[in-house]
Amino acid sequence: MSMRLRHLLLLSGMLAVLPSCSSVNLNPFVSDSAERARGPQNATEYVCEGKGHFYVRMLNNGNDAWLIYPDHEVNLPKTAGDNRYNSGAITLVINGDATTLNDGEKIAYTNCKPQKAEK
Numbered sequence: 001m002s003m004r005l006r007h008l009l010l011l012s013g014m015l016a017v018l019p020s021c022s023s024v025n026l027n028p029f030v031s032d033s034a035e036r037a038r039g040p041q042n043a044t045e046y047v048c049e050g051k052g053h054f055y056v057r058m059l060n061n062g063n064d065a066w067l068i069y070p071d072h073e074v075n076l077p078k079t080a081g082d083n084r085y086n087s088g089a090i091t092l093v094i095n096g097d098a099t100t101l102n103d104g105e106k107i108a109y110t111n112c113k114p115q116k117a118e119k
Contacts, residue, residue: 040068046099048109054101056092065092067101 039045043057043066055068065076065085076085076092085092089104099112 043068045115046101046109046112047115048099048101048112050109052107052109052112054109054112056094065094067092 039055040057043055045053045055047053057066057068058064059066059075063078065078067074067076067085067090074087074090076087076090078084079086081093083094085094091100091102093100097111097113099114101107101109101112
C-alpha cells in the first residue's frame with residue numbers, strides 16, 4: 001500500500017470519528033451554557049392581552065422605536081404624536097399599561113404592559 005493511500009485512509013478515519021467527539025462544537029451559534037438572556041439587551045418587553053409579547057428598543061433619543069419580533073426586527077420612526085411610531089402597516093402606540101401594536105391584519109396587540117427588567 002502506498003504512503004499516500006495510507007495517509008488518505010488515516011485522514012478519512014479521523015474525519016469519520018470527529019462528530020462523535022463531544023468536546024468538539026463546530027456550530028458557533030450553539031453554546032454549552034444552559035443560561036440564556038431572557039430578551040434582547042437594552043430592550044423593554046411588552047406582554048399583552050392574550051399572552052402576546054414583543055420587545056422595543058428606543059433609539060435616536062426616542063425618535064425611533066426598534067420593534068423586535070422573534071424572527072425579525074423593524075424600525076418605526078416617530079410620527080406627529082409624542083408616543084406614536086409608524087412604518088407602513090405597523091403602528092406602535094406607547095401608552096404605559098395600555099400600549100398597542102397593530103401590524104396590519106396579522107397582529108393586533110392591546111393592553112400591553114412593559115415588564116420590569118430582571119437583574
